[in-house]
Amino acid sequence: MTKVLIIAEHDGKHINGSTARAVTCAQGLSAESVEIAVFAAEGTALAGQAATLSGVTKVLLIENPANEHALAAVLAPQIEVLASEYSHVLAPSTTFGKDLTPRIAAHLGVPQISDIMRVESPRIFDRPIYAGNAIVTVEAPAGIVVATVRTASFSEAETTGSATIEKREVNIELPSHTRFVKLETSGGGDRPDLQAATKVVSGGRGVGSKDNFNVIYSLADKLGAAVGASRAAVDAGFIPNDHQVGQTGKIIAPELYMAFGISGAIQHLAGIKDAGTIVAINKDPDAPIFEVADFGLVGDLFEIIPELEKALA
Amino acid sequence: MPEYKAPQRDMMFVLNDIINVSELAELPGFEDATPDIVQGVVDEAAKIIENTIAPLNETGDREGCRFDNGMVTAPAGFKEAYQLYTESGWTGLDKSIDFGGQGLPYTLATAVSDMLCAGNDAFSLYPGLTNGACEALMEHGSQELQDTYLEKLTTGEWTGTMCLTEPQAGSDLSQVRTRAIDQNDGTYLIEGTKIFITGGEHDFVDNIIHLVLARLPDAPAGVKGISMFVVPKFMVDSDGNPGARNPVVCASIEEKMGIHGSSTCVMSFENATGYLIGNANEGLRYMFTMMNLARLMVGLQGLGVAERATQGAIEYAKERKQATAINGGETIIHHPDVRRMLMTMKALTEGCRMVAYDTAKHYDISKAHPDESVRKTANDRVELMTPICKAFATDVGCEVASLGVLVLGGAGYIRESGMEQYIRDAKIFCIYEGTNTIQALDLVGRKMKMNLPQTFIKEMINDLATESGNDELGFIVEPMQAALNLLDKTTQWLTAAALEDPQNPAATAVEYLTMYSLVTHGHFWIKAARAALAKQDDDFYKAKLVTARFFANKILPRIYGLAPVIMAGSEPVMTAEEDWL
């Protein structure tokens, strides 16, 4: 009897997309029911959002001032109380889920499965190891399955559902040894480091000038991305060389690499071949970069970038 | 520019499977050289070299050193890297514990130098020359000189130089003219000009200690009239710290073909104060006691540049697509001629590593073994192998660097690829510390008179006899049987021809050294093949067998061109009149 409980991730206002992806993953478990637990100080709106996720049968809302911030030591004991009714407890494999679920698993005395990429059966999953250079197919032992879901592997569930919402009281003593102090959101200052960034927006000779590079910076800031450049752009003086991506510059492997006005010389491609998703925008439909791009769009980058920014807003 | 990755697997293979480095830990004084220390030394030295020194190789080449009014600034980053390297204790690895060293075997220092030279040849010269100064003081300096200078040189807090060469005295040091005047107070005033002084001036440290060859006024002419002096850049005060400036100045630095990161200086001694090392008129003899280690060091520089070029060429060939190969492969590594070049680079480089490390082990035995006859035998091997380690490994450096550029094609000729730098760096290794001609003459002259080449040939033949039962090694044993016979025959011819006309060995020395080196490499490839046969399920060992086979079939046969050349003697070389050229 497969009954899934998903721990929702939110920022106090919105249930985030990673939770919706965990729901999609849960669909592959052939579950009798998929329920979401929302822990919050005040969570009515949040529960309402969670209830719209297609495939969810019930939303549990556990309100408690102690739940205002997602502290693993505070949430885990509450989840453990609920867990006995379920065969699976899932959370997205975000810093939230990664911090929380192992604590739950250990208290329940079961192993945990990290980063599910694919569901083969209710107890058999694929997950990445060695930074994704190998995939293992694993089988969970008997007992409750506690796991995190790799968000990039599942699309978001539609918001066409209407699950019931049930308030739950979990009356246990909660620890006070862990206290939230503050959260500083990124994007207010420096851009991420090119070598480590998960997203990179890159410009080539097609950008045309140092001033024009502002469109690249602007898109990068909207995405929280680092800025890269081709050698041609660096040689032309558009941008300093520490942004150069390629064989003689930096070799990077971001999840998303967007190349604007870059033709795709072999040396540049050597710097990005391990990127997750490569997007290329270029006026020239025969530019070599389109041969390696996952998504290519032929067009004028100065028209396309503003459209992208609008879509992001 | 490809990054440098220390070839740790190959290094540990040579240390463990070829030379049995663990035997050194049984020698008195080397008890600490246990396997965990050996592994730790290789691991940690690799980290610091790969991350802090190798990245400066290309930038150092581009920037070079800057000279300004007697002061020299090394390329950006060199000073900080030098300080981190010395503070981490690496320069004292094999030096005396009494002076702040770690007293570990020279073999381990060789493994570290293998990486340092490959990581950054120019940088390696700064601690490298200091080694020579340390050794001279250790072997021949008075207690007082040792107490004043040795500890700071050992830890790298000060650096040292070898000031030997003058405009008219390079290969022929008997022509040295720098003067030393006795002040009758224990000091001398040194006056003269030295050229091509590596590290003569730079901005890393608070004091530079020059070891200078000079003549006393009443000294006999020629080689028997040269003395060795310590001339510090700053006089050392009673607290052991740098004090007054001594009038030794850098007059200029050279613009060279390569090793731009190394400052090559003209040093002007303007009545600078110096201290005699050991006895008067014995300077050249003292210098020769350091010669072996200095020459082995240059051999490691040749190995280093070969390793670097090989790594870069293989990496390129695995990525570059140009024309589908005959076997269907898309990348150029599948083209037979590219593969030929890469296998040549790989076989020669790995062979040089085996010879270098084995020679280092013999050096350690020659110093540390309790039995005198064992020490002497080991020392004989070091004497024999020194010209081979120096000349052949540096010739290999040049050959492999050149092949590296060819593998990269047009891109190889472009500076940005980083490959052409190795050709420019490699050439000097064939020249300094005794040109490869000098090395060859040493082999066919002094070493032949000591009967060393002949003795080792017999040893190699004996070792081979123990392998001849093994069918699986036949692919190398049989060619080596023929090779050793030919080498033996050629050696006998040469010793006889030397008696007829000393120009015979002189005109064929270089070819003889090459031939001898190739056969020596074959001797080690048999060991490598034997070790690899025992562990065949691992790709590393499969590769060793294949490389051994390549050596046997494609490199060893070079001796068949060399032997007749040698045995044609000096006549075809020397008959032309000077004017006809």
Next chain:
Amino acid sequence: MKILVAVKRVVDFNVRIQVKADGSGIASDGVKMSMNPFDEIAVEEALRLKEAGKAEEVIAITIGPKASQEQLRTALAMGADRAIHVETDEDIQPLTAARILNAIIDKEEPKIVMLGKQAIDDDNNQTAQMLAALANWPQATFASQLEVDGDVANVTREVDAGLETIAVDLPAVISADLRLNEPRYVKLPDIMKAKRKPIDTFTLADLGVEAAASVKVLKTSAPATRQAGIKVETVDELVVALKERGLF
């Protein structure tokens, strides 16, 4: 106070791993092994706390075969005072590792246990959290900054939204993230000194630890190769495609 740092022997991060053709795992013969890079950062942080006078003793611990002692030697050469080797040839998964570390915590009573946030071989990112659970201690994961003030640690954590700071009462378990510090280079004299520092060896039985049920690996495969891409016609199509992949 005592700080316990757990380190793991893993395939060196520079090695390009090969998946065995029969699906039975990764080719590991003769492959270079090193200390997990995140663990090195954890050791460095512990040493800095000691050098700042906040701790008297740093103890390194590893769980693994005899060869794992190499990683303990590295930790000792970096500056750890002594080491513990829990020797086993079995494959140890996070829950069992947490149980072992919990047993050691009972013996040694450290105030801080530091681990790397994840091992670069299995990429699980679980052991620190599980240990904290078993010990009933606070956990501060993905630390990029750490300040110890008496009995409280203020830890800044790298989270998806930015940098979160929490305060945890000691004793606590902390896991190190990449930007916490840059580990020192080991000095040669310290490699020699490390030889003389003690390593105590235990088995799971000595500690009274039973291995937990494990996740069974059914097969190991290579990842899917890069597929040919597609051309989209409009910006909207591109945005949809990227949102699908969770990238926008």
